[in-house]
Amino acid sequence: MSFASFAVRFSFFFLVLKYGLAHLHTELVLERLIVVAQVLIGMSLIFFSLSRQVWLSIIILVFVGCFSILNITSSNMIIQTLVTEDKRGRVMSFYALAMVGTMPFGNLLAGTLADNFGATNALIVCSSLIILGALWFSTQLPAVSRWIAR
Numbered sequence: 001m002s003f004a005s006f007a008v009r010f011s012f013f014f015l016v017l018k019y020g021l022a023h024l025h026t027e028l029v030l031e032r033l034i035v036v037a038q039v040l041i042g043m044s045l046i047f048f049s050l051s052r053q054v055w056l057s058i059i060i061l062v063f064v065g066c067f068s069i070l071n072i073t074s075s076n077m078i079i080q081t082l083v084t085e086d087k088r089g090r091v092m093s094f095y096a097l098a099m100v101g102t103m104p105f106g107n108l109l110a111g112t113l114a115d116n117f118g119a120t121n122a123l124i125v126c127s128s129l130i131i132l133g134a135l136w137f138s139t140q141l142p143a144v145s146r147w148i149a150r
Contacts, residue, residue: 030074030077030078031074031078031141031144031145032141033070033074034071034074034075034078034134034137035134035135035137035138035141037067037068037070037071037074038067038071038130038131038133038134038137039131039134039135040063040067041064041067041068041071041127041130042127042128042129042130042131042134043127043131044060044061044063044064044067045064045123045126045127045130046123046124046127046128047060048060048061048064048123049119049120049123049124049127050120050124072099075095076095079091079092079095080092082148106126109126110122110123110126113125113126
């Protein structure tokens with residue numbers, strides 16, 4: 001399979017995914033989708049850290065990217081749906097700040113862990129933290145759903 005056919009297939013996949021996400025009208029479905037995507041990101045990264053084959057690692061990273069896009073898109077859709085139009089710009093700027101502003105701390109943690117315990121173990125620990133964060137978020141879903149229903 002050439003790179004061009006690979007890229008076309010995944011572009012088509014994202015087009016179908018985008019169409020599907022656009023027709024999800026309930027925030028509860030998107031909230032659950034966020035949890036599932038986060039768990040799948042964590043699991044994919046654990047598989048990536050344990051992989052020793054380049055071709056398998058590339059395929060796993062494609063899935064990490066797919067699940068990351070699904071997670072970010074779902075979060076973005078919920079925020080933009082729930083926030084009133086006059087405050088949407090402010091809220092989205094805080095969302096962007098939270099997404100980009102916390103990356104250096106995660107990079108510092110991952111780098112420190114990799115330096116002390118090796119890259120494989122650091123990626124397993126960070127992936128496990130992603131999964132634990134998703135599980136914590138899933139316990140908060142009833143409260144979030146009640147807040148949305150108000």
